[in-house]
Amino acid sequence: MQASELDVINAGLGAAAFVLAGASLAWQSVTWKLSGSRARAELRIGVMHRNSLSRQVLSYPAGKAWGEIAREGAPHGLTRKVLLLKVRSTGRQQVTIESWSAVFPGGPKISQLNSDLGPSLPHTLGAGEPGEWAIELNTLETGRQILEGTRVLRFLWRRRTIRVRLEAELGHGKVIRTSRWHRARLPD
16 A cells, blocks of 8 residues: 555644644743742852951852961951852742751751841842852851761761751742852861
């Protein structure tokens, strides 16, 4: 049995319609995903002004040495070492930051509630708007003392350095994390 010319054209049109329908479905799912509220988290390290009323901060992306940052900031009174969580709303809708924490390997978390080192929580970020919160390294030392008895933490703090990353819980239940772990030396 031989296919007529009309059958070949119908098969080609059917295949083209199938491909077009698949592309349309993919495009709709991508635009649905991008139209909601989304956020991205970045870990930064820095120094703050020694006066708690001054909100001056010198910060760099994680990876720069603390010694360099401290030398740059010391002449200006920036002496308090901090880890900063920078959250940017990347979707088309606003996003609410409910809470944020410093996370250690093995699962322990330290959250700072009602801190003056960032906007009060919950905090809503408009589309494209950034927000920044900070936690002092001294606070992480206090957390170490509280959690010292666990086996994981005894191993982690053996050399007074810790690996830490920051995470934020959004209003719709999703948790965003910084992509990098930062190794910080705790103050003596």
